[in-house]
Amino acid sequence: MEQYRILIVDDHPIVREGLKLIFETEKSIIIEDEASNGAEALALVLAETNKFDLILLDISMPVMDGITFLEQLKDRGISINTMVLTTSDDADDIQAALQAGAKSVLLKDAARKEMIQTVLRTAKGESVLQPELQHILQAKRKLQQDSLLTPKELSVLGRIVKGSASKEIALDMGISERTVKAHLSSIYQKLDVGSRAEAVACAIVRKLVTY
């Protein structure tokens, strides 16, 4: 029987212990090593590139988070199957993980059996994504498309959130005040609002702007 060597990366000792316990029964899974953040994990991987068949990692961690770790792997051209374990069903997190190169994403509250299944399939190179998470991603894409703002509109919106007046924004962006207002009207229509105040609330809640 084939065996898969796994690296566990999570800052919570509880989670690491729990994962070990869960995989104890599965003889084809070997917890080869563990790390408490992305930096430690990167050091382990760099020390011996072919040591692991799968990296099981958390997203939020001190020092270096999971997304940054995945990006580092990509930047260095290291190709290892990676599976992200996350608590949140936040579409942004999931999308960021996949974008950064995660093969699979699994919610931490998944059942023992599903977790083992996903680990094995991902270790073999398969990409696994819970139907639940797929729906969340779809919903997000839909939401974003419905309210898709052009780069200029986003730029204007960002300045609105910071409290700039139309005239200031015009000067800032090198366009006329009337054009700023035109962009604003378009933004209002797309976000289904009728004033700067509402637009700001909408922008922050929908995370259309970085704050």
Place this chain on the structure above:
Amino acid sequence: MEQYRILIVDDHPIVREGLKLIFETEKSIIIEDEASNGAEALALVLAETNKFDLILLDISMPVMDGITFLEQLKDRGISINTMVLTTSDDADDIQAALQAGAKSVLLKDAARKEMIQTVLRTAKGESVLQPELQHILQAKRKLQQDSLLTPKELSVLGRIVKGSASKEIALDMGISERTVKAHLSSIYQKLDVGSRAEAVACAIVRKLVTY
């Protein structure tokens, strides 16, 4: 040696397993039972009120979250030592937990030793709060005091966030438009902003309004 019977409440199997493993070495701690959400836990507690010396629970859980569970206990006049385990160091969560009656609060990334210590001390009736968390709470109180808005001002601010005009707010609240503007001026001064748009951004980021 005295022994403490503990109820573990967490929706993640991993965490439950991890906790079991951690407390395995400590013979004075007995994992008497476990539940995957507040509702299950409540049923267990109601079935036999004096079964547990300590309830170790997570905040975010499906069906019934930790805060609601604590409030239920309080409403029913049930007094059991409770210890909240949380991932987030969000001041709101911590405050809500303590407000709802949690004896102790501990971050999930605490070391094994600290976790055992905290469990034992809380089971004895002591209240434990990490210095780290105390600082977070202090910082929050300070922030809130610095920008303390009166009830009427908060009411106005809430309507501003929803996009209401001054005239509408005046009608809504049964005061004159001029008074609304006076409140607004005061809000601007306290939040150090100069327009509705900025005020909305500030209010949402500082969580001065429920959205």
Place this chain on the structure above:
DNA sequence: AAATGGATTGCCCAAACGTACAATAGATAG
């Protein structure tokens, strides 16, 4: 080449906004 559609801009205007000056009434402090 002609047409269609989007982006940009100007002019204009009513409404809303933010604020200064000031008056009134109620509460609190001395």
Place this chain on the structure above:
DNA sequence: CTATCTATTGTACGTTTGGGCAATCCATTT
């Protein structure tokens, strides 16, 4: 009791906002 402070409101004024109408320019389509 008097004085001070706070909350409320009125009048007024300049600025900003949101949007209607229309001209211009540029790119894509036909």
